[in-house]
Amino acid sequence: MTRASSRRPGPPTRTERGIPEATVARLPVYLRALTALSDGGTATASSEDLATAAGVNSAKLRKDLSYLGSYGTRGVGYDVEYLRYQIAREIGVTQDWAVVIVGIGNLGHALANYSGFGTRGFRIVALLDADPTLIGERIGDMEVRDFAELEDIVKADRVSIGVITTPAGPAQEVCDRLVAAGVTSILNFAPVVLSVPDGVDIRKVDLSIELQILAYHEQRKSGEAALPQVPELPALNGLTDFPSVGGGVGA
Amino acid sequence: MTRASSRRPGPPTRTERGIPEATVARLPVYLRALTALSDGGTATASSEDLATAAGVNSAKLRKDLSYLGSYGTRGVGYDVEYLRYQIAREIGVTQDWAVVIVGIGNLGHALANYSGFGTRGFRIVALLDADPTLIGERIGDMEVRDFAELEDIVKADRVSIGVITTPAGPAQEVCDRLVAAGVTSILNFAPVVLSVPDGVDIRKVDLSIELQILAYHEQRKSGEAALPQVPELPALNGLTDFPSVGGGVGA
DNA sequence: CCGATTTTGTTCTCACGTTCACAAGCTCCT
């Protein structure tokens, strides 16, 4: 069934349903680029065109696409709509994924308000928080519900993806509850390292880490010449990291 | 500019003030782990302890730390406070970095409200938007100012880091203005590929990409057995990506 | 119909990142 139709290329035993992680991370970028081209009325695009739109070089793009199969035409390029569908199918966004958001603080609020969220590939089925003063609040066309209802919601709506936007403190406990309820993919905005059993995927988004990486390079750019270079331990006032963007679950 | 020159063909051209990018990305994680240990009253930690707290394996952690110097003691481990300071200094968060946020929509609002932001290593000096209905609004102890004031603010406050939380549309233009004004590091939340001149660092945070990567793995876990497998092009209704979490700059 | 031209798909090579494994070095106990 899923034999990628191409004949066997010999020893490497290509594809076989195994796409490199680095490639997987770029597929959504290609999908977006294809959508932009499609919206702009382009019907066919070369790997060079696509690569420019996606911000990568064309060799890498061609190699990435080759893991999916041979969807291009030599001498011509790629059919934008066709390739878009193939990538969307490979990623899995031709179906809708039910998502719960846990922790309706600043960030959870922002994500809940996020219009594009509910319409394409992902469907927010619940906003959850443990703070009684938040429960019942309406956000858009949804209402914040009690975190205690988690298990029922996951079962009822077949939720497989959870988004954690709580503060660091309750994040691991929330994570454990999500996993126990049957969620197998988690997007974590809380500034902690979550531990999960095998079979559960975790991705992390962390503002403070991103800023600190920028700061490192920035320091290289500006400083580089005259830094005091004090290997001794000075005052050391709060140069740590961020508490959290998140909201109210827990405590 | 001391562009990382040496390209010697021999061994990897070690250190020379050049820390591998993968290591740089983990230093903030170590910093956070050290802070947690410190707050918990731990004075000394082995690479194994640290690695567990940071969610990596100990060999990788030791190798990462070795790029900074020999800050541990064999047979003992690392002094938590001392190592914390060394990493903070290496990253550059012993000084404060001035930051502007452009685009005060849902996400920009959330980041502006973000208490931990202003206190440790980074200082928000301005919230900017081009929407007249937003200008003047108070968020926390700050006020939304006109995007037109960008250049003055960057010069006055020596801003080197900009955060873009606009929709996709105006993001490139905002980016160009930031760069022209002198900003050399940008954290982009808008779902577009920004192009910048050499010497400017860009990092991207993209909710839809993260979710799509999760969806890919999720599909692997659940499906894998019975997918219709339709290589022909069907209806294809809006399986694209997200407009934006961002706010109001532009049009 | 054939050759020129274009562009893909793939192979090869090199650079980077991860992990293993162990010598070097430190502390503590006897």
Add this chain to the structure above:
DNA sequence: AGGAGCTTGTGAACGTGAGAACAAAATCGG
């Protein structure tokens, strides 16, 4: 003091990813 026991720092093996380069296919013009 000397050896036992840890733990770091690092050299080497291994695996993954990136980019250059080119052969294979498709179109197009004559």
